[in-house]
Amino acid sequence: MSGAHHATVDAHGHAIPFSQRGPESIGSMISFGFWLFLLSDIVIFSSLFAAYAVLNGHTAGGPHGSQIFDLGGVFKETSCLLLSSFTCGLMLIAAERKQMTRFYGWLVVTWVLGAAFIGFEVTEFHEFVVKGYGPTHSAFLTAFFSLVGTHGCHVTSGLIWLLVMAAQVATLGMNPKVLRRLFCFSLFWHALDLVWIGVFTIVYLGAFHVHA
Amino acid sequence: MSTHDSHAPAGNDIHDASTTYGSYIWGLGLAIILTLASFASVVFHWVWGPSEPILLGVLAIAQMGVHLVFFMHVHADDEGENTVLALGFGVFVVALVVFGSLIIMHNLSSIMPTMDQLMQMQR
Incomplete structure (x- = not known):
């Protein structure tokens, strides 16, 4: 991620100031810019985490997390997302090496695992709403649906993005521009798994600690 | 480009x-x-x-x-220097938002009367 290919000293052996070393490669600028976007996205999540932490106990006579969460389901979701993050990495390696069959194969596996995650999550939300524990029931449930729902929306947009990337690879081929976009996608996908670590630790496992 | x-x-x-x-x-x-x-x-x-x-x-x-x-x-070598600096700033902001909110709301709830007490005062 940097301009290792730029000279750092001039012909006389004097160090060239950073400001005069010329432009960075487009690849490192794009990945750094996308990295900044991801960090700002994580700051959005931090405010939702803060709201959840503050409102956690405000159940308004309704259920607490430990009474409605199903750890088995959460474990399935976690496994899907982690494996999907791993296969996303394999997909990127295949893309760089121009191994198209492997690339499409890992792309499909990554997409299916991500879709399975969303499936489990929608089932869970549906079950809560049917039981009467929708987001309007208590401050705790509002914070829960906001935090987990925002993460779910991110994963859903990731799934759409992945379909768009598949179409771009199919029509434009694996050119440097498409490869850079795939790299940004993989960063996005790993970042969502990173946020999920916070969600399953604080929201789900944390709930069982409080009422253990 | x-x-x-x-x-x-x-x-x-x-x-x-x-x-x-x-x-x-x-x-x-x-x-x-x-x-x-x-x-x-x-x-x-x-x-x-x-x-x-x-x-x-x-x-x-x-x-x-x-x-x-x-x-x-993400590696803390020469090449990843800017990435790690940005990450450090991100972690700082996240910690500020999360722990700041928790501390402020905890202080607030410990000095504010509870809802029951407020109801009593109104009578």
């Missing part, structure tokens, strides 16, 4: 050559161990109750580190 492209060889301007299967397999292995440990410590009550959040916190931070290093390839 094309002038910039000509600077860098198309294949490796984004990724360093160290990106191999090994990094992802190590990452997956460590992440699986840490995830299983988190769930197991809650299900089987491995540790004394009050210390459980600390164990969960340590396991979560460790797994985030594993993801950053093995999946996202």
